[in-house]
Amino acid sequence: MAYKISNKAIIIESDGETILVAESFQYEESITISNTEYTLSPTYVTDYFPKFQGSTSGYTSGGDIITPGVVNTIDKFPFSADANATDVADLTVARDNLAGQSSPSNGYSSGGFTPVQLNTIDKFPFAANANATDVGDLTLPRDNLAGQSSASNGYSSGGSTSPDEVNNFIDKFPFSTDANATDVGDLTQARGNVAGQSSIDNGYTSGGLAPPYVNTIDKFPFSTDANATDVGDLTVVRNAAAGQSSETHGYSSGGFSPPRVNTIDKFPFSADTNATDVGDLTQIRVVAAGQSSTDNGYTSGGSIADPPIVNTIDKFPFAADANATDVGDLTQARRDVTGQQV
Numbered sequence: 001m002a003y004k005i006s007n008k009a010i011i012i013e014s015d016g017e018t019i020l021v022a023e024s025f026q027y028e029e030s031i032t033i034s035n036t037e038y039t040l041s042p043t044y045v046t047d048y049f050p051k052f053q054g055s056t057s058g059y060t061s062g063g064d065i066i067t068p069g070v071v072n073t074i075d076k077f078p079f080s081a082d083a084n085a086t087d088v089a090d091l092t093v094a095r096d097n098l099a100g101q102s103s104p105s106n107g108y109s110s111g112g113f114t115p116v117q118l119n120t121i122d123k124f125p126f127a128a129n130a131n132a133t134d135v136g137d138l139t140l141p142r143d144n145l146a147g148q149s150s151a152s153n154g155y156s157s158g159g160s161t162s163p164d165e166v167n168n169f170i171d172k173f174p175f176s177t178d179a180n181a182t183d184v185g186d187l188t189q190a191r192g193n194v195a196g197q198s199s200i201d202n203g204y205t206s207g208g209l210a211p212p213y214v215n216t217i218d219k220f221p222f223s224t225d226a227n228a229t230d231v232g233d234l235t236v237v238r239n240a241a242a243g244q245s246s247e248t249h250g251y252s253s254g255g256f257s258p259p260r261v262n263t264i265d266k267f268p269f270s271a272d273t274n275a276t277d278v279g280d281l282t283q284i285r286v287v288a289a290g291q292s293s294t295d296n297g298y299t300s301g302g303s304i305a306d307p308p309i310v311n312t313i314d315k316f317p318f319a320a321d322a323n324a325t326d327v328g329d330l331t332q333a334r335r336d337v338t339g340q341q342v
Contacts, residue, residue, distance in 0.1 A: 051200075051247065051294065052102070052149055052198040052199070052200070052245050052292060053245065053246065053247065053292045053293055053294045053341065054079060054102070054291070054292065054293050054294070054341030054342045055079065055293065055294055055342075056078070056079060056080070056126075056342050057076050057077065057078055057079060057126070057341065057342055058076070058077050058079060058291035058293070058298050058300070058313075058339060058340070058341050059074060059075065059076050059100075059107050059291070059339060059340040059341065059342075060073075060074075060075045060077075060085065060289045060291070060300045060301055060330055060337050060338070060339055061073070061074045061075070061091055061098070061100065061107070061109050061124075061132075061289075061337065061338055061339075061340065062091055062094070062095050062096055062098050062109060062112060062336070062337055062338060063096050063289075063301060063332075063334035063335060063336050063337035064096040064309075064334055064335050064336045065309070065332050065333065065334045066307050066309060069094075070094045070095050070096045070113070070114050070115075071094050071332065071334060072090040072091040072092070072093065072094040072095070073087055073090065073091075073331065073332060073334075074087070074088055074089040074090060074091060074107075074124060074131075074132065075087055075088070075300075075330050075331050075332075076088045076129070077298075077300075077313060077328055077330075079293040079294075079295075079296070079341075082315070082327035082328055083327075083328050084313075084328045084329045084330075084331075085300075085313065085328060085329065085330045085331055086331065087331045088129035089124055089129055089130055089131045089132065090131045090132065091109055091122050091124075091131075091132045092120065092122050092131075092132050092133065092134045093112070093114055093118065093120055093122075093134075094114055095112030095113055095114035095118060095120075095143075096112060096113055096114070096143075096335070096336035096337070097111075097112055097113045097143035097144045097145075097160075097287075097336045098110060098111050098112030098113075098118075098143065098145075098336075098338045099111055099112075099145045099146055099147030099156045099159075099196065099338055100147045100289065100338035100339050100340045101147045101148070101149045101154030101155070101156075101340070102149050102340045102341050102342065103149065103154070103175035104342070105125065105126055105127065105175075106123045106124060106125055106126060106175070107123070107124050107126060107132075107340035107342070108121060108122065108123050108124075108147075108154050108173075108340070109121075109122045109124075109132065109338055109340075110122070110138055110145070110147065110154065110156045110171075110173075110181075111138055111141070111142050111143055111145050111156060111159060112143050113143040113144075113336075116141070117141035117142050117143050117160070117161060117162070118141050118143070119137040119138040119139070119140060119141040119142070120134055120137065120138075121134070121135055121136040121137060121138060121154075121173055121180075121181065122134055122135070123135045123178070126342040135178035135179075136173055136178055136179050136180045136181060137180045137181065138156055138171050138173075138180075138181045139169060139171050139180075139181055139182065139183045140161060140167075140169070141161065142159035142160055142161045142167065142169075143159060143160055143192075144158075144159050144160040144166075144192035144193045144194070144209075145157060145158050145159030145160075145192070145194065146158055146159075146194040146195055146196030146205045146206075146243065147196045147338065148196045148197070148198045148203030148204070148205070149198050149203075150198070150203070150222035151200075151222075152174065152175055152176065152222075153172050153173060153174055153175060153222070154172070154173050154175065155170060155171065155172050155196075155203050155220075156169075156170075156171045156173075156181065157169070157170045157171070157187055157194065157196065157203065157205045157218075157220075157228075158187055158190070158191050158192055158194040158205055158208060159192050159194070160192035160193075166190045166191050166192040166208075166209070166210065167190050167192075168186040168187040168188070168189060168190040168191070169183055169186065169187075170183070170184055170185040170186060170187065170203075170220055170227075170228065171183055171184070172184045172225070184225035184226075185220055185225055185226050185227045185228060186227045186228065187205055187218050187220075187227075187228045188216065188218050188227075188228055188229065188230045189208070189210050189214060189216055189218075190210065191208035191209055191210040191214060191216075191239075192208060192209055192239070193207075193208050193209045193239035193240045193256075193287075194206065194207060194208035194239070195207055195208075195241045195242060195243035195252050195255075195290065196243045197243045197244070197245045197250030197251065197252075198245050198250075199245065199247075199250070199269040200247075201221065201222055201223065201269075202219050202220060202221055202222060202269070203219070203220050203222060204217060204218065204219050204243075204250050204267075205217075205218045205220075205228065206218070206234055206241070206243065206250065206252045206265075206267075206275075207234055207237070207238050207239055207241050207252060207255060208239050209239040209240075212237070213237040213238055213239055213256075213257065213258075214237055214239075215233040215234040215235070215236060215237040215238070216230055216233065216234075217230070217231055217232040217233060217234060217250075217267060217274075217275065218230055218231070219231045219272070229272075231272035231273075232267055232272055232273050232274045232275060233274045233275065234252055234265050234267075234274075234275045235263065235265050235274075235275055235276065235277045236257050236261065236263060237257060238252075238255035238256055238257040238261060238263075239255060239256055239286075240254075240255050240256045240286040240287045241253060241254050241255030241286070242254055242255075242288045242289055242290035242299045242302075242339070243290045244290045244291065244292045244297030244298070244299070245292045245297075246292065246297070246318035247294075248268065248269055248270065249266045249267060249268055249269060249318070250266070250267050250269065250275075251264060251265065251266050251290075251297050251316075252264075252265045252275065253265075253281055253288070253290065253297065253299045253314075253316075253324075254281055254284070254285050254286055254288055254299060254302060255286055256286045259284075260284045260285060260286050260303075260304070260305075261284060262280040262281040262282075262283060262284040262285070263277055263280065263281075264277070264278055264279040264280060264281060264297075264316055264323075264324065265277055265278070266278045266321070278321035278322075279316055279321055279322050279323045279324060280323045280324065281299055281314050281316075281323075281324045282312065282314050282323075282324055282325065282326045283302075283304050283310060283312060283314075284304060285299075285302035285303055285304045285310060285312075286302060286303050286335075287301075287302055287303050287335045287336045287337070288300060288301050288302030288303075288335070288337065289301055289302075289337040289338050289339035290339045291339040291340070291341045292341055293341065295317065295318055295319065296315045296316060296317055296318060297315070297316050297318060298313060298314065298315050298339070299312075299313075299314040299316075299324065300312070300313045300314070300330055300337065300339065301330055301333070301334050301335060301337045302335055302337075303335040309333045309334055309335045310333050311329040311330040311331070311332060311333040311334070312326055312329065312330075313326070313327055313328040313329060313330060314326055314327070315327045
């Protein structure tokens with residue numbers, strides 16, 4: 001068993017002995033404890049030092065295929081190889097412009113449009129290819145919102161409550177039980193068409209349409225229910241970008257400035273500062289989904305013009321600042337999608 005004392009200290013019981021790891025403790029896929037014989041596997045601390053990033057698969061859910069319209073498709077593609085996605089399940093309601101969240105066991109899709117704003121929170125399992133179930137409601141129906149995930153809760157921030165109204169709500173719903181969301185804070189600006197990123201400690205909401213278009217990067221804490229603070233700027237004002245997260249940085253890819261852009265921005269979690277332009281997607285596009293593995297960011301689907309839509313799955317590395325590469329296709333070309341990962 002592992003018992004968390006603080007963000008810098010845990011107690012681990014191994015073979016009947018208790019080991020205190022403190023201050024100099026670092027978790028990087030395994031634990032090595034100085035001056036002892038112990039090397040402990042990640043399984044001892046998975047629940048105490050969770051990662052937002054997935055190690056197995058990315059998911060792309062919902063979206064709009066133009067004709068006949070919104071879909072309920074849940075696609076899955078592997079992180080271990082560059083390959084096409086497969087259709088593995090359905091949402092409870094066909095919809096687009098929804099937000100995505102990920103717990104260690106399940107993917108979530110919240111809100112959306114079909115053809116009215118929804119407050120639906122869907123959950124689908126990662127362990128099996130199975131359809132989603134409706135497990136709760138947001139505090140109000142809305143679309144064009146961002147999704148964030150802590151170890152214990154999913155968050156939905158910002159969004160549109162009607163074609164001409166945007167909001168600054170930060171909703172939170174638990175992963176441990178099926179329940180409705182609660183309003184736990186506000187963004188610094190009411191805005192829709194936002195992107196979401198997640199560190200271990202904080203949720204981030206970047207860009208969006210207030211109107212006008214903004215480059216704001218907001219941060220709100222997971223440890224307490226509180227309002228967001230403005231901690232930096234994207235390199236260009238834009239909305240409808242996809243969000244990705246490494247362990248150390250948030251990413252915002254693509255979007256509408258105007259015009260559409262292929263920009264991949266990166267900003268650090270360790271300091272409140274502006275983003276930098278670190279690469280390009282393979283296509284200039286908007287309203288794509290973002291996924292995050294431990295090593296790479298993914299951008300799937302989206303729109304390259306009105307109305308052309310794409311099924312492209314792009315991948316860019318977290319270890320180096322570099323352009324994305326096209327590594328596969330979704331089962332359908334579609335836009336206004338959201339992403340999850342495990």
